[in-house]
Amino acid sequence: MTRRWKRALAALMAVVLLIVGLLLSVTQWLPRLAGVWLPADTAIALDGNPRLRHGALVLPGVHYYAGDCELAVVSNVALRYADGRWQASADRLQIDSACASRLESGPASDAPRTLAEWQQMLPAARVTLGQLTLLPWADWAGELALDLDPQRQRLHYQGKNIALEAELNQQQLTLRSLSLQAPGVARPVAVSGELTLPRLPGDLPQTGALHGALRLDAIPDPLRLELNWQQQQGQLRVVAENQPAPLLTLPWQISPQTLTLQQGQWNWPYAAQPLSGGITLTADGWRQGLEAAQIAGRLNLLTAGRGGKGNVVLNVGPGRLDFTDSRLPLRLTGDSKLAQLQFYASLPGELRGPLLNPVLQLQPGALLRMKGRLLDTLEVDEARWPLAGVTLAASGISGRLQAILSAHNGDLGRFRLHLDGRARDFWPDKGEWGWGYWGEGRLTPLAAKWDVSGQGRWQDTLIALDSLSTGFDRLSYGSVSMAAPRLTLTQPVLWQRDPRQAAFGGALSLKSGETRFSAGGFLPPSTLTLTVKGRDPADFLYQGALQAQQIGPVQVRGRWDGARLRGQLWWPQQSLRVFQPLLAPDLKLAIQSGTLKAQVAFSAAADQGLEAGGHLLVGNGELRLPDNEFHGVDFSLPFRLASHRWYFGTHGPVALRIKQIANQFTLENVTADLQGWYPWSTTRPLRLSNVSLDLLGGQLSLASLQLPQTEAATVRLRQLSLSELVSAIKLKQIALSGRINAALPLWLNNSRWLVKEGWVANSGEITVRMDKQIADAISSNNMAAGAAIDWLRYMQVTRSWATLDIDNLGLMTLTAKVDGTSRFSDKDQRVALNYTQQENLFQLWRSLRFGDNLQSWVEDNATLPTQKEKRNDNAN
Numbered sequence: 001m002t003r004r005w006k007r008a009l010a011a012l013m014a015v016v017l018l019i020v021g022l023l024l025s026v027t028q029w030l031p032r033l034a035g036v037w038l039p040a041d042t043a044i045a046l047d048g049n050p051r052l053r054h055g056a057l058v059l060p061g062v063h064y065y066a067g068d069c070e071l072a073v074v075s076n077v078a079l080r081y082a083d084g085r086w087q088a089s090a091d092r093l094q095i096d097s098a099c100a101s102r103l104e105s106g107p108a109s110d111a112p113r114t115l116a117e118w119q120q121m122l123p124a125a126r127v128t129l130g131q132l133t134l135l136p137w138a139d140w141a142g143e144l145a146l147d148l149d150p151q152r153q154r155l156h157y158q159g160k161n162i163a164l165e166a167e168l169n170q171q172q173l174t175l176r177s178l179s180l181q182a183p184g185v186a187r188p189v190a191v192s193g194e195l196t197l198p199r200l201p202g203d204l205p206q207t208g209a210l211h212g213a214l215r216l217d218a219i220p221d222p223l224r225l226e227l228n229w230q231q232q233q234g235q236l237r238v239v240a241e242n243q244p245a246p247l248l249t250l251p252w253q254i255s256p257q258t259l260t261l262q263q264g265q266w267n268w269p270y271a272a273q274p275l276s277g278g279i280t281l282t283a284d285g286w287r288q289g290l291e292a293a294q295i296a297g298r299l300n301l302l303t304a305g306r307g308g309k310g311n312v313v314l315n316v317g318p319g320r321l322d323f324t325d326s327r328l329p330l331r332l333t334g335d336s337k338l339a340q341l342q343f344y345a346s347l348p349g350e351l352r353g354p355l356l357n358p359v360l361q362l363q364p365g366a367l368l369r370m371k372g373r374l375l376d377t378l379e380v381d382e383a384r385w386p387l388a389g390v391t392l393a394a395s396g397i398s399g400r401l402q403a404i405l406s407a408h409n410g411d412l413g414r415f416r417l418h419l420d421g422r423a424r425d426f427w428p429d430k431g432e433w434g435w436g437y438w439g440e441g442r443l444t445p446l447a448a449k450w451d452v453s454g455q456g457r458w459q460d461t462l463i464a465l466d467s468l469s470t471g472f473d474r475l476s477y478g479s480v481s482m483a484a485p486r487l488t489l490t491q492p493v494l495w496q497r498d499p500r501q502a503a504f505g506g507a508l509s510l511k512s513g514e515t516r517f518s519a520g521g522f523l524p525p526s527t528l529t530l531t532v533k534g535r536d537p538a539d540f541l542y543q544g545a546l547q548a549q550q551i552g553p554v555q556v557r558g559r560w561d562g563a564r565l566r567g568q569l570w571w572p573q574q575s576l577r578v579f580q581p582l583l584a585p586d587l588k589l590a591i592q593s594g595t596l597k598a599q600v601a602f603s604a605a606a607d608q609g610l611e612a613g614g615h616l617l618v619g620n621g622e623l624r625l626p627d628n629e630f631h632g633v634d635f636s637l638p639f640r641l642a643s644h645r646w647y648f649g650t651h652g653p654v655a656l657r658i659k660q661i662a663n664q665f666t667l668e669n670v671t672a673d674l675q676g677w678y679p680w681s682t683t684r685p686l687r688l689s690n691v692s693l694d695l696l697g698g699q700l701s702l703a704s705l706q707l708p709q710t711e712a713a714t715v716r717l718r719q720l721s722l723s724e725l726v727s728a729i730k731l732k733q734i735a736l737s738g739r740i741n742a743a744l745p746l747w748l749n750n751s752r753w754l755v756k757e758g759w760v761a762n763s764g765e766i767t768v769r770m771d772k773q774i775a776d777a778i779s780s781n782n783m784a785a786g787a788a789i790d791w792l793r794y795m796q797v798t799r800s801w802a803t804l805d806i807d808n809l810g811l812m813t814l815t816a817k818v819d820g821t822s823r824f825s826d827k828d829q830r831v832a833l834n835y836t837q838q839e840n841l842f843q844l845w846r847s848l849r850f851g852d853n854l855q856s857w858v859e860d861n862a863t864l865p866t867q868k869e870k871r872n873d874n875a876n
Helices: 003-024 026-034 097-102 115-120 576-582 722-729 772-781 783-792 841-846 850-861
Strands: 042-046 051-053 056-066 069-082 085-090 092-096 125-135 142-148 152-159 162-169 172-180 185-196 207-216 223-230 233-240 248-254 258-268 275-284 294-305 308-319 326-337 341-353 359-362 367-374 378-386 391-393 396-409 413-427 430-443 448-459 462-472 474-477 480-483 486-496 503-512 515-517 526-536 539-548 551-560 564-575 590-605 609-624 629-642 645-648 654-662 667-678 686-695 698-707 713-721 734-746 753-770 794-807 811-824 827-840
Touching: 069 097, 092 097, 097 125, 294 326, 308 341, 396 430, 413 448, 448 474, 486 526, 503 539, 526 551, 564 576, 576 590, 698 734, 713 722, 722 734, 734 794, 753 811, 827 841
Parallel strands: 085 125, 092 125
Antiparallel strands: 042 056, 051 056, 056 069, 069 085, 069 092, 125 142, 142 152, 152 162, 162 172, 172 185, 185 207, 207 223, 223 233, 233 248, 248 258, 258 275, 275 294, 294 308, 308 326, 326 341, 341 359, 341 367, 359 391, 367 378, 378 396, 391 396, 396 413, 413 430, 430 448, 448 462, 462 486, 474 480, 480 515, 486 503, 503 526, 526 539, 539 551, 551 564, 564 590, 590 609, 609 629, 629 645, 629 654, 645 667, 654 667, 667 686, 686 698, 698 713, 713 734, 734 753, 753 794, 794 811, 811 827
């Protein structure tokens, strides 16, 4: 090898080594070289050395920094030239808009390039990005495909919430389709149209028309959007498909210095009453950027309702909006007249802070008032919300929160409530809000004053009612008066709303003094304790007890599931004597002994009302009145309540058993059964059966009484002893011996009769002895009757029959016939008595004078015997 070739090979080796060295150190020298053309205080950094793969230059990652802020990052960049076009691709490009403010503006060019010049500089290329993300709007990330050449540029963008197809041909921009899926929008917003772009890219489009369609959750009609402009003016319209007037009309004008919206109109036909108003807005110096523009405007709301017409005005500015520090004064004033309510506002404030995270600061004097009818039953005299110093931001509400409510109800009375607390970065389930509350009022129907006070807080997902005390000085309604009932918390009520650890619980106590009844008697001081535990106020278990000194405790437990309240009550067996205070002293009823126990299950819901079922038992009761004593009282009451109808006798009839009732005459072995519905109907009757009692040596019975009544209920008397009856009523003018039977068909709902075709007859021979003094008195007062009465001084009745009718006014018609034998002057005479009487039975019972009535009856109805018969010596 010659010396020349050796030198050439050495030079080649040096070039190769230089190239290899440059490639190996590209991450050091390439960023420095690129810095020559980049804006000041910016730099790029590479994740690794470039490499060739499948004919493409590949970079693992490129970072672009503005100061210490990462403005953009690209991963897996690939660049190749094929088929006469450059092809660039990357897996991901992420741009942080927060770093844009750190870029320094370069000197303005004296001769800006036109749109056509920029287009001529474009190479034939295709750029694809697997994902383009612009922070902080990550929800709009998507895949980008861009086709470029000097004559025409095409753009395709596809993301989860956005899709875009557009084409630029010289100055004509065609927006083939733009679809946006925004929160609260039922279907994606679709926009299309054409624009004629200006000659210089910094100017506004010369002409254009955009059309869009969308549906919103809050609006039942489809919407159309129309944006048209010509040179420096245009109009935006939003039209609902089934409404005669546009929802929004915004005429606008634009100049190099000012953007103006004038005589804009809006209306909202979807509220309880139609709402409308106007809009004006100006932005001076808009070309210098948002932060330099002075914004001022006015929006008003017209209403009409209770109290006439109202006008609410929102004045904005003058001020500015800035990405870092906005200062825009606001003031909301005026009154709003709704159908039943009236609002009055004076709310000065200022919008401060970054545009993407602003804070509304309410100034001194901020006050919102309201009055009118609330809930159709409550008249609000005034509600006041002082809001001075309150701030509203994306992080929450902060400051002192107050409310004062004065209201009245024409039937229930007046009250006044106060709420005062402080919030810090509070939104529901975020931040903290603590409050205290107090109030007082008067409940007119119960003639009672009431008060309430307590404290609570809402801290992140925990709502706590730390204290509560509310009650009345007394309650008085009808015949009942309760002394000082008061509800308090014995344990704070805590509601943890976090689904991962949801919990709800607390305990309360309701205490009251004596409950007195106007008829006499009282319920001793009572206490109801209740404990709740569950997931939330719509899903918890409860248990408690009611105790009134010796009465109770009545145990209660159950569940509330948000729609239905279920529970059970247990009344353990206890002595009947504890109920003595409930009885009025004037009754002179003394409970001697006995027991009571009960159990009830219930369910209540809005769609079904109250349903309940249970069983009450009274055992071996002993009661005493001045003239009566009840011994061996047993009472069993099984029941069910559904659809406002009671059913008695679910597992056997309601049963009453009394061993003995000691009175002027003794009643023994009293029984009565009841089964059926109340209120009753033809298909659901109520039946009283098995009524029976022993009295006067015989028995009274009622086999069946059905309500509504379809047949007579016959009251039967069997073998009643007349001698026991006379002894019981202490009748001295006459003596009777023997027994009688009777049947009285009883009607309770007949249009005329209480008893129809009843009868009374003797059972065996009846002996009648009249007192000598009354017989002599009758003879002396009436000679005709005296002649007849001699035949009745002693008589044996062989046959007696009486029919009895009583109408529903109490008029009794009695027709009787008596056949017998009388002993007079040592002779037996046949006697026949026929008797008819009409008398108001109700009045008779009120003024019964048995002896005088009997004397009058004998005087008026006794007849002389038609035939005298000599008594047979062998006759008895």
